[in-house]
Amino acid sequence: MALRLYNTLSAKVEEFQPLDHGRVRMYACGPTVYDYGHIGNFRTFVAVDLLCRFLRQSGYDVRYVMNITDVDDKIIRNSARDGVTVQRYTAKYEKAFLEDSATLNIEPPTFVRATEHIPEMADFIARLQEKGIAYRTDDGSYYFRIAKFPAYGKLSKKDFAGMEDGARVDVDEYEKDSARDFALWKAPKPGEASWDTSIGPGRPGWHIECSVMSMEKLGPSFDLHAGGEDLIFPHHENEIAQSEALTGKQFARFWFHVRFLLVEGEKMSKSLGNFFTIRDLVLKGHKPSSIRWLLASVPYRNQLNFTFDGLKSAASSVEKLRNFRFRLTSAQFPAGANPAMTQLAGETIERMKGALDDDLNTAQAQAAIFDMVRSANAALDRGEVRKDDAQPLLAVLDKLDEIFGVLKDDDQPKMKAILDWARAEGREKDISPELLEIAGSSQLSDGDVNQKMSKMEAARKARDFKTSDALRAELVSAGIIVENTKEGVRWRRK
RNA sequence: GGCGCGGUAGCCAAGUGGUAAGGCCGAGGUCUGCAAAACCUCUAUCGUGAGUUCGAUUCUCACCCGCGCCUCCA
Structure with a gap:
């Protein structure tokens, strides 16, 4: 039996077949590194990790690319607030994201960063403009002309045909031709990060990075595109519009969206x-x-x-x-x-x-x-x-x-690392006794434990239960679980 | 308002037109010097009402409740 996956695009469960036999190219929208990731973020990343692992187990050679969004409004706002550069600000949270991913045993994909693909994005927009799909406004911003892409809405199942322009024009926006047109490139504002590029100064819009980076790494058409369900609209809809309007080819074939948790x-x-x-x-x-x-x-x-x-x-x-x-x-x-x-x-x-x-x-x-x-x-x-x-x-x-990915017991060192981090960050008040107990079980080395175990066994053989029970209590209080079974004695850490 | 998803045992949660997986917790038991681990037994008629059907938790309709997208929140 082959893998059957729900495809948001077709709104059906379909048999999954990659374009290239035996080879899967997939892309997932990763984090915007403006804060520590929460469990909602990681539900998505774990789910995509499971998918990737299962594809590999099923015999596919999987090329899995994930973006890291390291420039956006929140990042610019927060870095300004903290008085540090965007780069410095995002570096901290990108590191945290990578650590948290490792903590959850998420297999690292190939990461790509938005700020490392600015010239490519400018070039992409220039080509859209050549085709008359993108247009520049007086302030130097660029927008995508949705009227040029009739299939717009096919992923999110929205019908834009009957929508009246101007009904909900956002006064904060620049001069767009149509309210639904979305930003490809934002003109610089004082005090904001900006790049000088072939299409002028400014910074990329949100959606463009994923089109550019996914196609650069995986080609104009690839097999799977994943992300949280909130990204269906507008993010993924816009990615499709930009990409397919430019190449004339189908962008991602399967769209995999993970539901929000409560x-x-x-x-x-x-x-x-x-x-x-x-x-x-x-x-x-x-x-x-x-x-x-x-x-x-x-x-x-x-x-x-x-x-x-x-x-x-x-x-x-x-x-x-x-x-x-x-x-x-x-x-x-x-x-x-x-x-x-x-x-x-x-x-x-x-x-x-x-x-x-x-x-x-x-x-x-x-x-x-x-x-x-x-x-x-x-x-x-x-x-x-x-x-x-x-x-x-x-x-x-x-x-x-x-x-x-849960059987290997490396919880203890991972928890110890987070304990150390909390201390370094001055978060002592958040450290629970439970964490201290588990992280502290390393105080006894394996050798120490084995030594006490053999003493305990000797005492038990001699039916000196008082001594053996005392040794066991000692081990238990150090976070060691002791088992005397028919198949022999054994121990493990809590 | 538009589009979509869900309401299953104390908790979490699969699933199917023919009387309901699994995990956790709880109770009792087996094993054991004790403890731990493990095993066994017990605990649901599937939101409410109506309809279709020989038969519905599973299909249809209505209602109630929860949730999501429609505003750069995974």
């Missing part, structure tokens, strides 16, 4: 006090893997209700998977193989692939893995798992994790 059942907003960055959540003691799992647990086209109960639940779910993996890798099994386990592994792989092929139904993929884990754990309890069964079962987990 927080505790309400729209996230600063005024409601339910606005969270990744760092805010980690400071509260939540693990990056919990955040990622929760964000990935609801299919991208559904509204996701992001709650703190949900985060705790996600933490337990990830824990369950990690425990299962731990159990398979740490125990000794009798030689041989159990055909039931081989079959279970095979069926689960099929179920996961089938779920993800179905417009990235991550919820069903997760259900498939949990079904397998339960069955396999039950078989383990009954002693029905043989030596040769471990590998195929672990392979299923690996396959799952190629997409979901």
Whole structure:
């Protein structure tokens, strides 16, 4: 079965086939680096990451480009407020974005920056002007003439034919021929960042960067264009207009839009006090893997209700998977193989692939893995798992994790890094005891832990439970989880 | 007002014209020196009303509620 994806352009679920056999070219609208990214931003980026990972797992060679918008109104406003250059201002938040992406195990795409493509944008606009599609106003701004692109509205399903010009002219705008015409290039204003270019001084409009950079990296027609649902209009509609008006070719073929999330059942907003960055959540003691799992647990086209109960639940779910993996890798099994386990592994792989092929139904993929884990754990309890069964079962987990990216336990160092950042930023008051507990579990080295573990085991063998319990309590208070199982003793960090 | 999405167990959340995945939490039990982990059992008739149908949670209509876009917010 092949991947079927919802395409905003056709408003249908379609079978996905790239233009070039075996090769996918995709572009995603990335962040505007004017502040720390919030969980809403990262829902989108995680969803696109899942898509990219699944395409790769499905055998495609994926070229994935993401833009970083490092010049826009908010950036100009905020950098002026802080009295720093635009460059310096955006550098801080771009770094934060890259760190947060890494925290969430988002595989880095090829990044492109708006400010590094200013001459190309000017050239693009000049060519639009040559074709009579763009026009210059007296102040030196350039606009896109929507009347020249009859297909305008095809992505957002808006009908502009009957709209009267002038009904809603924004008085702040310059002299546009039509109210719907959008800015390609903004004339310089005093105190604002400006570039001298072939079409005159100024700065790019919002949409032009994505047309220019995506086509430069991926060609005039490419397979997938992704972003948050809010970008459908006007951003992506305008990208299509600019690009297709210039090249006469179809721009992106599939449009992938990720739905907004809610927080505790309400729209996230600063005024409601339910606005969270990744760092805010980690400071509260939540693990990056919990955040990622929760964000990935609801299919991208559904509204996701992001709650703190949900985060705790996600933490337990990830824990369950990690425990299962731990159990398979740490125990000794009798030689041989159990055909039931081989079959279970095979069926689960099929179920996961089938779920993800179905417009990235991550919820069903997760259900498939949990079904397998339960069955396999039950078989383990009954002693029905043989030596040769471990590998195929672990392979299923690996396959799952190629997409979901939560099994490797590197939460602790990531949280420690954010703890250090908070201290450097003077945010001590936001550091929770939970974070300190987890980040602090590194105080005991692996060697220390192993030493105490063997002492504890010796005491247990001698049935000196008082001593062994005391050692265990000591380890537990240091953030170590100790398990004495039939298959042997083992430990891990909280 | 225009266009669109959704309302499923305490919470999160899939799904289907033939009586409902998965996760978390809770209760009871098994295992265990204890703890942890794990396993087993239990917990929903799918917003409300009407219609179509042999049969609807799944289709249609109405209503109520929530959400999104229509203003450079992912």
